[in-house]
Amino acid sequence: MRFTSAVFFSGLLAAVSAHFQLQYPPPRGDFVEDDEPTFCDGYANAVSNRTVFPTTGGKISINSEHPQWTLGGIIATVQNPDSFDNFKANNAFQYVVPFFKTSGEGGFCFPLDLAAQNISGVQDGANVTIQLIFDGGDGQLYQCADLTLSDSATVPDSVSCTNATDAAVTPVSTGVATATATSPASSTASASATQTSNAASAKNVMGLFGAAGVLAAIAAML
């Protein structure tokens, strides 16, 4: 229900902003359009009712409200990640979804094999948080899901997993802006402030793992 009304609302505002909704695994709380340009859609703390998520054979499902967009995902392995720094190890973001570019409004769902990525602390029984970063052309938007990983879990059949189009997916070297990404404490920061950071962030991510690394990781994922 809430996604329907969110889509309706942002349809009215489409000229000024595009948004996305994380549909599976469920986000920290109800979608808050105005807070989406900030850390975890404005939700500063992890929830206690975590989603039990498969260590192997997971899926991510989103709804895009923009025809052209970029998506990436990072992971934190601490109990209550409340800052972008919690999604880093050795000063680099821990990517579970290397940034890719595609097109199409509506559903987009893809496999996520966390175990294959060999990230320290990502294992059966661990509490982790995944943060999705979406850019529909007017700045980065963030949604988080708090998970407990399980080797025996599977994605429930009730989860809608469809792609609205079969548009091609292309790896890109854009990413999180470390210096300018807004913290939970300043959740009123505007989308335009985030947008100005994109040129700088492209450089950041190239520095983190380079274009070749992105390509290899995407190839392994898709």
Ligand SMILES: *[C@@H]1O[C@H](CO)[C@@H](O)[C@H](O)[C@H]1NC(C)=O
């Ligand atoms: C956690 O509980 C809240 C309040 O009942 C609910 O809105 C939210 O959808 C739940 N989250 C998950 C991941 O189950």
Ligand SMILES: *[C@@H]1O[C@H](CO)[C@@H](O)[C@H](O)[C@H]1NC(C)=O
């Ligand atoms: C995971 O989080 C839940 C809910 O916050 C908590 O009860 C549990 O002890 C945590 N498990 C671990 C391994 O930290």
Ligand SMILES: *[C@@H]1O[C@H](CO)[C@@H](O)[C@H](O)[C@H]1NC(C)=O
């Ligand atoms: C993960 O570790 C396994 C076993 O050491 C190795 O075979 C595999 O190539 C590694 N995968 C990545 C993505 O580093």
Ligand SMILES: *[C@@H]1O[C@H](CO)[C@@H](O)[C@H](O)[C@H]1NC(C)=O
């Ligand atoms: C959606 O497209 C992506 C990228 O091509 C692909 O990995 C994924 O399997 C597709 N999802 C479905 C449900 O077909």
